[in-house]
Amino acid sequence: xxERVLLARVGRKDSRxxxxxxxxxxxxxxxxxxxxxxxxxxxxxxxxxxxxxGRGGAGFPTGVKWxxxxxxxxxxxxxxxxxxxxxxxxxxxxxxxxEEDPHQVLEGVILSSYAIRCRNAYIYIRGEFFLGARVLxxxxxxxxxxxFLGENILGSGYxxxxxxxxxxxxxxxxxxTGLIESLEGKRGxxxxxxxxxxxxxxxxxxxxxxxxxxxxxVVHIVNRGAEWFAKIGRNEKNTGPKLYCLSGHVNRPGVxxxxxxxxxxxxxxxxxxxxxxxxxxxxxxxxxxxxSAAMLTAEEIEDCPLDFDGLAAKKSMLGSAAIIVxxxxxxxxxxxxxLAKFFSHESCGQCTPCREGTxxxxxxxxxxxxxxxxLEDIDLLEKISNQMANGMTICVFAxxxxxxxxxxVGKFRDEFRHHVENKRCLVGRGSARPxxxxx
Amino acid sequence: MSGRRYRVQxxxxxxxxxxxxxxxxxxxxxxxxxxxxxxLPVLWVAQETWGWISKEAAEEVARVLELSPAHVDxxxxxxxxxxLRPVGKNLLQFCTSIxxxxxxxxxxxEHCRARLGVDLEQTTPDGKFTVVEVECIAGCDxxxxxxxxxxxxxxxxxxxxxxxxxxxxxxA
Numbered sequence: 193x194x195e196r197v198l199l200a201r202v203g204r205k206d207s208r209x210x211x212x213x214x215x216x217x218x219x220x221x222x223x224x225x226x227x228x229x230x231x232x233x234x235x236x237x238x239x240x241x242x243x244x245x246g247r248g249g250a251g252f253p254t255g256v257k258w259x260x261x262x263x264x265x266x267x268x269x270x271x272x273x274x275x276x277x278x279x280x281x282x283x284x285x286x287x288x289x290x291e292e293d294p295h296q297v298l299e300g301v302i303l304s305s306y307a308i309r310c311r312n313a314y315i316y317i318r319g320e321f322f323l324g325a326r327v328l329x330x331x332x333x334x335x336x337x338x339x340f341l342g343e344n345i346l347g348s349g350y351x352x353x354x355x356x357x358x359x360x361x362x363x364x365x366x367x368x369t370g371l372i373e374s375l376e377g378k379r380g381x382x383x384x385x386x387x388x389x390x391x392x393x394x395x396x397x398x399x400x401x402x403x404x405x406x407x408x409x410v411v412h413i414v415n416r417g418a419e420w421f422a423k424i425g426r427n428e429k430n431t432g433p434k435l436y437c438l439s440g441h442v443n444r445p446g447v448x449x450x451x452x453x454x455x456x457x458x459x460x461x462x463x464x465x466x467x468x469x470x471x472x473x474x475x476x477x478x479x480x481x482x483x484s485a486a487m488l489t490a491e492e493i494e495d496c497p498l499d500f501d502g503l504a505a506k507k508s509m510l511g512s513a514a515i516i517v518x519x520x521x522x523x524x525x526x527x528x529x530x531l532a533k534f535f536s537h538e539s540c541g542q543c544t545p546c547r548e549g550t551x552x553x554x555x556x557x558x559x560x561x562x563x564x565x566x567l568e569d570i571d572l573l574e575k576i577s578n579q580m581a582n583g584m585t586i587c588v589f590a591x592x593x594x595x596x597x598x599x600x601v602g603k604f605r606d607e608f609r610h611h612v613e614n615k616r617c618l619v620g621r622g623s624a625r626p627x628x629x630x631x
Numbered sequence: 632m633s634g635r636r637y638r639v640q641x642x643x644x645x646x647x648x649x650x651x652x653x654x655x656x657x658x659x660x661x662x663x664x665x666x667x668x669x670x671l672p673v674l675w676v677a678q679e680t681w682g683w684i685s686k687e688a689a690e691e692v693a694r695v696l697e698l699s700p701a702h703v704d705x706x707x708x709x710x711x712x713x714x715l716r717p718v719g720k721n722l723l724q725f726c727t728s729i730x731x732x733x734x735x736x737x738x739x740x741e742h743c744r745a746r747l748g749v750d751l752e753q754t755t756p757d758g759k760f761t762v763v764e765v766e767c768i769a770g771c772d773x774x775x776x777x778x779x780x781x782x783x784x785x786x787x788x789x790x791x792x793x794x795x796x797x798x799x800x801x802x803a
Binding site for chain 2: 278279280281282283284286287294312319321323348353355357358359361362363374375377378379381397405437438439440441445446447458479483514516518522527530531534537538540541
């Protein structure tokens with residue numbers, strides 16, 4: 193296994209405390225930037241040169257995003273929002289970073305705030321992360337007490353306050369404008385763009401929203417240089433260390449760090465990673481980037497680098513790097529139905545195609561799964577999907593919701609057909625619905 | 632979520648934040664440029680104060696933050712973690728999203744429901760347990776994952792769940 197950068201301190205005794213973080217060289221990046229004459233522009237340039245792309249799902253270049261904040265904000269403050277709403281099914285890397293190494297996250301927040309001249313930053317953490325929020329709150333106290341937050345940080349003249357803001361259960365608040373609305377004390381319903389948050393974000397002010405892992409990367413870009421970061425990975429468009437969330441039917445699920453572009457097979461079967469399939473079963477399908485990403489077949493993962501462009505080439509996406517592995521005994525119809533249930537439950541309800549389409553997909557998949565489907569239902573799934581997305585809605589939630597449906601129907605059509613014609617599962621015993629398999 | 636009711640219910644008695652909650656709210660307000668932005672945190676304070684958020688509690692929140700009760704109701708019912716009615720001492724939250732589903736979360740939740748003799752969203756007569764189904768809680772590598780109140784219990788299986796329920800049943 194290569195060097196651990198983001199996870200270097202995970203597993204260290206007392207990893208949450210500022211004392212241990214300082215012992216390990218923590219807040220050195222902050223000291224460098226604030227006391228060695230780095231301007232916000234220099235920091236932004238370094239991040240641009242590193243090639244860092246957002247780790248939350250969209251993969252937008254972070255440094256470029258920062259430059260979208262207007263030079264003249266007309267007296268308005270600028271806000272940095274750390275997106276810690278990690279809710280994409282299959283994703284659990286930010287939880288680990290926050291619970292085990294909160295100061296790394298915090299140092300990334302402070303550095304990035306400085307880069308965009310932010311005076312007040314918020315960490316929007318999902319409501320279920322009670323522990324993460326407590327750990328971060330404690331870390332904030334320590335950072336204030338040590339002069340890394342508050343007025344005139346390290347005598348630099350730069351001042352920053354950071355607040356942990358807890359969500360309360362809503363997947364859509366991970367969408368950046370949904371998050372902004374939620375932070376303003378409203379329902380987390382995404383906004384029409386433009387204007388983009390960098391111009392008109394929270395409280396009507398320029399706002400940058402960055403993911404937890406993205407912000408943690410900034411610390412290491414400062415400490416080790418943009419060139420070092422840019423050299424890690426498969427090519428200049430897919431750089432840096434990356435956290436992969438591996439779950440499903442593998443021997444050793446977990447969060448793994450590896451250079452961007454790690455081969456999928458290596459993650460699933462490598463001795464340092466998943467160590468192969470549980471009970472030596474075969475792979476049937478893999479979701480490579482969380483529930484919103486198109487499923488891949490066993491053939492498609494043969495030569496599949498886990499990075500933004502590697503998965504885009506397979507017409508799927510890296511998303512939040514949540515790799516969910518399904519073995520040969522998995523009923524694909526049942527998996528698609530489960531994913532559709534999620535999206536149906538989480539649709540915020542403001543756009544008709546999504547509000548009506550997501551439960552419709554769930555109903556159709558449920559009747560196929562329970563043996564009441566009709567052959568035309570298979571085409572119907574595609575028809576509904578194609579009417580929901582591609583610009584029919586305010587945000588990309590509907591695009592996410594149809595990805596598992598279209599990919600499963602497209603790649604496992606025979607299995608759907610078998611379900612309808614035989615009113616039972618193709619996969620037999622061990623399926624997620626054994627009562628149907630044996631019917 | 633099956634059985635979930637999106638209506639704010641009356642407690643039948645007025646709600647006023649106790650002094651320590653008021654002090655917390657003052658601190659929260661200092662962190663935001665608008666009172667409305669404090670709505671989610673203050674709703675959390677309300678839930679921690681009363682265990683759930685009644686119509687009267689929501690009205691108190693609206694009054695404190697100078698918001699319309701309709702706005703507060705709209706927000707309150709959008710998010711799944713605010714309890715719109717009283718819940719048991721132990722809120723058993725079963726994740727049934729994809730990774731947990733693949734690990735048999737549905738069967739585990741059924742086992743729990745059958746053992747306690749309640750439907751989803753219902754509370755046992757002794758007031759000790761409420762069973763709810765939740766979407767992905769980021770415990771996918773330790774599937775099936777569940778939470779009891781604010782703590783994770785993962786990976787869970789029927790035997791461990793039985794032991795956990797035995798222990799929690801024995802507590803006052």
